[in-house]
Amino acid sequence: xxxxxxxxxxxxxxxxxxxxxxxxxxxxxxxxxxxxxxxxxxxxxxxxxxxxxxxxxxxxxxxxxxxxxxxxxxxxxxxxxxxxxxxxxxxxxxxxxxxxxxxxxxxxxxxxxxxxxxxxxxxxxxxxxxxxxxxxxxxxxxxxxxxxxxxxxxxxxxxxxxxxxxxxxxxxxxxxxxxxxxxxxxxxxxxxxxxxxxxxxxxxxxxxxxxxxxxxxxxxxxxxxxxxxxxxxxxxxxxxxxxxxxxxxxxxxxxxxxxxxxxxxxxxxxxxxxxxxxxxxxxxxxxxxxxxxxxxxxxxxxxxxxxxxxxxxxxxxxxxxxxxxxxxxxxxxxxxxxxxxxxxxxxxxxxxxxxxxxxxxxxxxxxxxxxxxxxxxxxxxxxxxxxxxxxxxxxxxxxxxxxxxxxxxxxxxxxxxxxxxxxxxxxxxxxxxxxxxxxxxxxxxxxxxxxxxxxxxxxxxxxxxx
Amino acid sequence: xxxxxxxxxxxxxxxxxxxxxxxxxxxxxxxxxxxxxxxxxxxxxxxxxxxxxxxxxxxxxxxxxxxxxxxxxxxxxxxxxxxxxxxxxxxxxxxxxxxxxxxxxxxxxxxxxxxxxxxxxxxxxxxxxxxxxxxxxxxxxxxxxxxxxxxxxxxxxxxxxxxxxxxxxxxxxxxxxxxxxxxxxxxxxxxxxxxxxxxxxxxxxxxxxxxxxxxxxxxxxxxxxxxxxxxxxxxxxxxxxxxxxxxxxxxxxxxxxxxxxxxxxxxxxxxxxxxxxxxxxxxxxxxxxxxxxx
Numbered sequence: 001x002x003x004x005x006x007x008x009x010x011x012x013x014x015x016x017x018x019x020x021x022x023x024x025x026x027x028x029x030x031x032x033x034x035x036x037x038x039x040x041x042x043x044x045x046x047x048x049x050x051x052x053x054x055x056x057x058x059x060x061x062x063x064x065x066x067x068x069x070x071x072x073x074x075x076x077x078x079x080x081x082x083x084x085x086x087x088x089x090x091x092x093x094x095x096x097x098x099x100x101x102x103x104x105x106x107x108x109x110x111x112x113x114x115x116x117x118x119x120x121x122x123x124x125x126x127x128x129x130x131x132x133x134x135x136x137x138x139x140x141x142x143x144x145x146x147x148x149x150x151x152x153x154x155x156x157x158x159x160x161x162x163x164x165x166x167x168x169x170x171x172x173x174x175x176x177x178x179x180x181x182x183x184x185x186x187x188x189x190x191x192x193x194x195x196x197x198x199x200x201x202x203x204x205x206x207x208x209x210x211x212x213x214x215x216x217x218x219x220x221x222x223x224x225x226x227x228x229x230x231x232x233x234x235x236x237x238x239x240x241x242x243x244x245x246x247x248x249x250x251x252x253x254x255x256x257x258x259x260x261x262x263x264x265x266x267x268x269x270x271x272x273x274x275x276x277x278x279x280x281x282x283x284x285x286x287x288x289x290x291x292x293x294x295x296x297x298x299x300x301x302x303x304x305x306x307x308x309x310x311x312x313x314x315x316x317x318x319x320x321x322x323x324x325x326x327x328x329x330x331x332x333x334x335x336x337x338x339x340x341x342x343x344x345x346x347x348x349x350x351x352x353x354x355x356x357x358x359x360x361x362x363x364x365x366x367x368x369x370x371x372x373x374x375x376x377x378x379x380x381x382x383x384x385x386x387x388x389x390x391x392x393x394x395x396x397x398x399x400x401x402x403x404x405x406x407x408x409x410x411x412x413x414x415x416x417x418x419x420x421x422x423x424x425x426x427x428x429x430x431x432x433x434x435x436x437x438x439x440x441x442x443x444x445x446x447x448x449x450x451x452x453x454x455x456x457x458x459x460x461x462x463x464x465x466x
Numbered sequence: 467x468x469x470x471x472x473x474x475x476x477x478x479x480x481x482x483x484x485x486x487x488x489x490x491x492x493x494x495x496x497x498x499x500x501x502x503x504x505x506x507x508x509x510x511x512x513x514x515x516x517x518x519x520x521x522x523x524x525x526x527x528x529x530x531x532x533x534x535x536x537x538x539x540x541x542x543x544x545x546x547x548x549x550x551x552x553x554x555x556x557x558x559x560x561x562x563x564x565x566x567x568x569x570x571x572x573x574x575x576x577x578x579x580x581x582x583x584x585x586x587x588x589x590x591x592x593x594x595x596x597x598x599x600x601x602x603x604x605x606x607x608x609x610x611x612x613x614x615x616x617x618x619x620x621x622x623x624x625x626x627x628x629x630x631x632x633x634x635x636x637x638x639x640x641x642x643x644x645x646x647x648x649x650x651x652x653x654x655x656x657x658x659x660x661x662x663x664x665x666x667x668x669x670x671x672x673x674x675x676x677x678x679x680x681x682x683x684x685x686x687x688x689x690x691x692x693x694x695x696x697x698x699x700x701x702x703x704x705x706x707x708x709x710x711x712x713x714x715x716x717x718x719x720x721x722x723x724x725x726x727x728x729x730x731x732x733x734x735x736x737x738x739x740x741x742x743x744x745x746x747x748x749x750x751x752x753x754x755x756x757x758x759x760x
Contacts, residue, residue, distance in 0.1 A: 051526025
C-alpha cells in the first residue's frame with residue numbers, strides 16, 4: 001500500500017520536534033532543582049532559585065512536552081482515523097508558532113517571578129489568554145477535521161480526543177478567572193477556601209483531561225497498530241470512557257483532605273477516587289487483552305515494550321492514587337516526597353512511555369522509513385525505566401520515613417522529632433533522586449538522537465513507495 | 467448515533483463532566499466563606515502585609531511551604547504554635563489561597579505565633595542566610611530582598627481587593643524594603659484568632675516543678691545536641707547570646723526557665739518549644755544552659 005500522501009504532516013513533525021525540545025528543558029530544570037534540594041548553594045538568586053524554577057519545570061513538562069506532543073499526535077491520529085486531511089494546515093502552522101512563543105514566554109516570566117502560584121495555572125493573565133487561544137485554534141482544527149470526516153464510525157481514540165478538547169477548555173478558563181492589577185499581575189477571582197476548591201478541581205482534572213485522556217487516545221490508536229491486533233473490546237472502552245469522564249470531576253478535594261474544605265466534599269472525593277479504579281483498569285485490561293496472548297512481542301518489538309510498560313504504570317498509578325485519596329493514608333504521606341514519587345511514575349512511566357512509542361511509530365510512518373536504530377531505542381527504554389524507578393522508589397521511601405517521623409509523638413503528647421531531624425533523614429534520598437534524573441536524561445538523549453537520525457534518513461533518501 | 471455525530475457527542479461529554487463539577491465545585495460557593503465560616507477577629511492585610519504576600523508569591527515560597535494546619539494532633543502540635551488547626555474563615559482575604567501541596571519546609575499558617583518579635587530579627591537573619599539559624603536547612607538565601615519595595619501599585623491593590631486602608635498605612639510604606647514587607651506578612655500569618663496562652667501549654671508540666679536532672683553528667687549527651695539544634699542559632703554556640711540573650715550561668719530558677727522554654731515569650735520573639743521537645747528534654751536543657759562552664 002502507498003503511504004497516504006494526502007495527510008498533512010508538517011505540523012505534526014513540527015510539534016513533535018518542539019515538544020522534545022521543551023521536554024528536554026523540563027528534565028534539565030528538574031535535575032537542577034533536585035540538586036538544589038540537596039545542595040541549597042546551587043540556588044542563583046533571584047532568577048534561578050527553587051521557588052521560581054519549579055513552576056518552569058512543571059509547565060515545561062506538562063504544557064511543553066505533554067500538550068505539545070498531544071497536539072502533534074492528535075493531528076496525526078485524527079487524520080488517519082477520519083481518512084481526511086487536516087482541516088487547515090495553515091492554522092496548524094500558526095498554532096505551532098504561537099505555542100512556541102507562549103512556552104518560551106512562560107519560562108521567561110516565571111523566572112522573573114511573574115507567577116499566579118496556582119499549581120499548573122501559574123501563568124499570568126495575558127499568557128493564560130494566549131494559552132486559551134492556542135487551545136481553541138487546535139480544537140477547532142481537530143473538530144472540523146472530524147466533522148468533515150470520510151470514515152463514518154468514530155473509533156474510541158476520537159472520543160477521548162473530543163473529551164479532551166471540551167474538558168481542558170472548561171477547566172483552564174474557570175481556574176484562570178481573575179482581576180488584573182496590571183499587565184503582569186492579577187488576583188484570583190476566588191478567595192481562600194473557595195479558591196483552593198476551584199484550584200484542586202482544576203489541578204486534579206488537569207491530570208484527567210491532560211495526562212489521562214490524551215495518552216489513552218494515543219494508546220488506543222497505537223497499540224493495535226504496533227501489535228497488528230484489533231482492540232480487545234470497543235464496548236469496554238466506551239463504558240470505561242463515560243465512567244472515567246463522569247467520575248474524575250468529583251475527586252479534586254482529595255488533594256485537600258483534613259483542610260478547611262467542607263467535610264462532605266472530602267468524603268465524596270474520597271469515594272469517587274476509589275470508584276475510579278474501575279474505569280482506569282478497564283483501559284488497562286483492554287490493553288493487556290489486546291495483546292491476544294502474543295506476549296513474545298515484548299521481546300521482539302521495542303514499541304510494544306514501551307506501550308505495555310506505559311499502561312502497566314497507568315494501572316499502578318490508578319491504584320496508588322485512590323490509596324492516597326483515603327483520609328488515613330493521606331494524613332501519613334500528604335505534603336511528603338511520596339507525592340512527587342507518585343506524580344513522576346505517572347509522568348515518566350505512563351505518559352512519557354506511551355509518547356515515546358507513538359513518536360517512534362509516527363516518525364517512521366511520516367518519513368516513510370524505518371527506525372534508525374532499534375538497539376538505541378532499547379537502550380533508551382531501559383535507561384528511562386531505570387531512571388524513573390529509582391526516582392519513584394527513593395521518593396516513596398523518603399515519604400514514608402518523613403511521614404512517620406512527622407507524626408511520631410512522645411508519651412506526653414509532644415513531638416518526637418523536630419522538623420529538621422526529618423529533613424536530615426531524607427537528604428540521602430534527595431541525592432539518589434538527582435542521580436536518577438541524570439539516568440533519565442541519558443535515555444532521553446538517545447531518544448532524541450534516534451528520532452533526529454530517523455528524520456534525516458527519511459529526508460535524505462525518500463523511500464520509494466513500495 | 468453517538469458514534470456518528472460529533473456535535474451531539476461533544477454536548478453530551480460536556481454535560482457529563484459538568485455533573486461532578488456543579489456538585490463539588492460550583493454548589494459549595496453557596497456555603498464556603500458564608501456567614502457560618504466568618505471569624506470576626508480575622509482582619510484583611512495592610513498595604514505592607516499585602517506587598518509581602520505578593521513577594522511570597524513572586525518568589526514561589528508556596529512551592530516548599532504549605533499554609534494549612536490540618537485537623538491532626540501532630541499537625542496542630544507542630545505547626546499550631548499554641549494556636550489551633552486552620553479554619554476556613556481565616557482565609558477569606560486570601561486571593562489566591564496559598565495552602566501549597568508540599569512541605570519541603572515547615573507549614574507557615576501560624577508562623578506569626580512562633581516569632582512574634584516586632585522587629586522580625588529572627589526572620590531577617592533567617593531569610594538572609596537560612597543556614598546561620600538552621601544549619602542543616604536546604605532553603606535558598608533571600609538576601610536579595612534587602613532591596614527597596616516598589617510601592618507603585620500598593621494603593622491600587624487595596625482598592626482592587628477592597629481592603630480598608632488609611633493614609634498612615636500608605637505612609638508607612640515609605641523607605642521600606644522588600645525584606646520588611648515579607649517579614650510583616652510572616653508576622654501576620656495565623657495571629658488573628660485567639661490562641662492558648664503559654665500557661666495553659668505548660669499546665670500539664672506544672673506539677674513537676676522540681677528538675678529531675680541536676681548534674682551535667684546526667685544531661686550532657688542529650689542536652690548538647692538539643693541545644694545545638696534548637697537554641698544555638700539565637701543564643702550562640704557557647705551560650706554567649708546573639709539574637710537572644712546570653713544564657714551562660716543564668717540566675718533564673720529552674721522552674722522559670724522551664725516555663726520560658728516550654729511556653730516561649732511572646733513579646734521578645736522567644737518561640738515555644740512545648741510542641742517540639744518533651745518535658746524530660748526541656749529539664750535537661752535547663753540544667754545544661756545554667757552551667758557556668760561546660
